[in-house]
Amino acid sequence: MSATQIERRGPVAVISLVNPPVNGLGSAVRSGLEAAFNELLSDDAVTGIVIAGAGRMFSAGADIREFGKAPPPDVPNLPELIDWLEESSKPVVAAIHGVAAGGGLELALGCHYRIAAPKTRLGLPEVTLGILPGAGGTQRLPRVAGVEAALELIVSGRLVSEREALKLGIVDEIAHGDPVEAAVAKARALADAGTPPRRSSARDEGLAAARSNPGLFDEFRKGMAKRARGMNAPYACVRCIEAAVRLPFAEGRHFEREEFRRLVDATEAKAMRHAFFAEREVAKIPDVPDDTPTRPVETAGVIGCGTMGGGIAMVFANAGIPVTVVENDSAALEAGLAKIRANYQATVDKGRLAQDVMDRRMALITGATEFEAVAGVDFVVEAVFEEMPIKKQVFGILDRVCRPDAILATNTSTLDVDEIAGATGRPESVIGTHFFSPANVMRLLEVVRGANSSAGTIATTMGLSKTLGKVGVLVGVCDGFVGNRMLHQYLREAAFLVEEGALPQDVDRVIYEFGFPMGPFAMSDLAGNDVGWRIRRAKMADHPSNQRYSGTISxxxxxxxxxxxxxxAGWYRYEQGRTPVPDPEVEALIAETSRELGIERRTISDQEILERCLYPLVNEGAKILEEGIALRAGDVDVVWIHGYGFPRHRGGPMFWADTVGLGTIAAAMRRFRDEHGEWMAPALLLEKLASENRGFKDL
Structure with missing residues (x-):
């Protein structure tokens, strides 16, 4: 089947993009468009043209798989194709439905008129892939929607609704019926009127305000500095929009194309493309086929209404799933429900949620003090204290009261899912669902596969993660699973660095400058230092000979x-809100601890801080891959991007390690082992890949 199809509707021809599932503008589509334009522009019987998308959307943009590859010979590139389309003397109307994103919107902006169906989303999200709109988007959108709107949309990558697009002038009309029919009617009317086509590239009104405000771009750069730190693409987007204001269209388009070429093969863009594909790959589980039967999840239960339980209940309610929350007593239940209501109300007060939406979500949450209240639900999440005896007791009760076909999930962050499942007579229906805090905000969900978890249980839970708006990553059972197991190495080395001579603010600054939202000590203060303290005390009580770092200063x-x-107060003082302030009391405690441990404090370089924190993290990731705890290196990257704030523009720890070179990291780990102990020995997989001059990408 051709990637484009032509349908004649009287004097108007409709060109449909036919490249499911998203009508990506790959080489076949571009060749099809070229052939269609050649045919229709030379046909005197055709007075107008409509471009539409077949299937569920107009077009989600370029085929990312083609990035970095030489285009096939004789296939036009998208910028030239859009320029040619725009120069047509025959009116060209875009009939947009579903999504018009990236190159899809750039194609629509090259049309002379744009009609959108209800529930359409439009935008230029290329910056999220480390690039910029390279087919005229940075030049046409400012002319159509104004410079300030173009800056915000292109630098954020945000998609807007058809209603907002209409207000901004991105679309000209919202169709109340079939958008193709409306576009055909409009093309016929424009042709009958005989007025010259309105070309986005020739419009000037959107640039006028910026030309009279020369400080606009510098102010915008200042405002975006925090969210764009360490990245090149957002700044390149601004430069291109600035070029739209000061240069004629053709020169601005050339400037945009040169900036695009510089970005597309850079490490930043490769890293973000890797993250994009890795997020889609996590859903593929080799021994759980796509056609595995799943169980419908129409009702849910949550055991515990503390910080995690309340957040998880909100996750279900946000997805429109009725949820029953069980607490020990009415006082704890009321406090938990009040906290949920307060969280929603804060979002309403900030204008991010409508009051009626909050009311609907609260109505989906029911409180109870008896386990029998969840007897009939489809899916139960236990979110009680991180203590094995308590969790096993809860699962024993759930096994008795819940339906035989219900899935029982534990929100443990470190404990053995198989031991928990052993407290039931249905281990095949038990699985781990490690939500990250705050559960109603963080997108990551580690789905922990027990030894007996059935394919149906796994498939149902992975599908549910998507329904809940989470990025579900399947992991195996071990202490800390993927994320927290690696985190232990990272935090341990950060603590050792402080004992040896660094200060918390030194370590946090280096990690922040690398691209994390915060360093390990600020993160520990945010999460609560007492959480790790209780876990360490429990482990030391259970295993007095445990030689792992006990968190002396913490x-x-x-x-x-x-x-x-x-x-x-924690590693820092917090005098006003959440701003950390270095504390002399902590620095004195650190110096005192170093003396007691017989450590002579020394100056530690930023490079050593970075290597000591991140190389052991990568090394532990290699061990996780060796043991099959994670299916793919990309899965590890997704866990760290979405659960721990590893900078997306670096692709995740395993992708980043490949850019550093595994030989470099393996050599450093051998040096660390010699200096600090056997726990720093390089993983066998790391050594093997380094010796073969390969990377994690080659697995």
Whole structure:
């Protein structure tokens, strides 16, 4: 089947893009468009042209798989194709439905008139792939929607509704019926009127305000500095829009194309493309086929209405799934429900949620103090204290009261899912669902596969993760699974660096400058230092001979009640809100601890801080891959991007390691082992790949 199809409707011809599932503008589509234009522009019987998308959308843009590859010979590139289309003397109308994103919107902007169906989303999200709109988007959108709107939309990559697009002038009309019929009628009317086509490239009104405000671009750069730190693409987008204001269209388009070429093969763009594909790959599980029967999840239960339980209940309600929350007593239940209501109300007060939406979501949440209240639900998530005896007791009760076909999930972050499943008579229906805090905000969901978890249980839970708006990543059972197991290495080395001579603010600054939203000590203060303290105490009690780092300074902070932001003091002081302030009391405690441990403090370079924090993290990721705890290196990257804030523009820890060179990291780990102990020995997989001059990408 051709990637484009032509249908004649009287004097108007409709060109449909036929490249499911998203009508990507790959080489076959571009060749088809070229042939269609040649045919229709030379046909005197055709007075107008409509471009539409077949299937569920107009077009989601370029075929990302073609990036970085030489185009096939004799296939036009998209910018030239759009320029040619725009120069048509015959009116060209875009009939947009579903999504018009990236090159899809650029194609529509090259049309002379744009009609959108209800529930359409439009935007230029290329910056999220480390590139910019390279087919005229940075030149046409400012002319159509104004410079300030173009800056915000292109630099954020945000998609807008058809209603917002109409207000901005991106679309000219919203269809109340079939958008193709409306576009055909409009093309006929424009042809009958005989007026010259309105070309976006020739419009000037959107640029006037910016030309009279020369400081606009510098101000915008200042405002975007925090969210764009470490990245090149957002700044290139601004430069291109600035070029639209100061240069004629043709020169601006050339400037845009040169900026695009510089970005597309850079590490930043490769990293973000890797993240894009890795997020889609995580749904593929070799021994759980796509056609595995799943169970419908129409009702849910959550055991526990504390911070995690309440957040998880909100996740279900946000997805429109009725959820029953069970607490020990009415006082705890009321406090938990009040916290949920307060969280929603705060979002309403900020204008991010309508009051009626909040009311509908709250109505989906029911409280109870008896386990029998979840007897009939499809899916139960246990979210009680991270203590094995309590969790096993809860699962024993759930096994008795829940329907035989219900899935029982544990929200453990470190504990053995198989031991928890052993408390039931249905281990095949038990699975781990490690939500990240705050559960109603964080997108990652580690789906922990037990030894007996059935294919149906896994498939149902992975499907549910998507329904809940989460990025579900299947992981295996081990202490800490993927994310927290790697996190332990990262936090341990950060703590050692502080004992040896660095200060918390030194380590946090280096990690922040690398691209994380915050460093390990600020993160610990945010999460609560007492969480790790309780886990360490439990492990030391269970295993007195445990030689793993016991968190000396962190434990001493907790003994002084410095749990972090919630107590106003942790590794930092918090005098006003959440701004961390270095504390001389902490620095004195650090110096005292170093003396007691017999460590002579020294100056530690930024490079050593970076290597000591991140190389062991990568090394642990290699061990996880060796053991089959994660299916793919990309799965590890997705966990760290969405769960721990690893900078997306670096592609995740395993992708980043490949850019550094596994030989470099393996050599550093051998040096660290010699200096610090056997726990720093390089993983066998790391050594093997390094010796073969391969990377994690080659697995």
């Amino acid at each position: 434990d001493r902070l907790c003994e002084r009640g410095r749990f972090g932001q919630k107590t106003g």
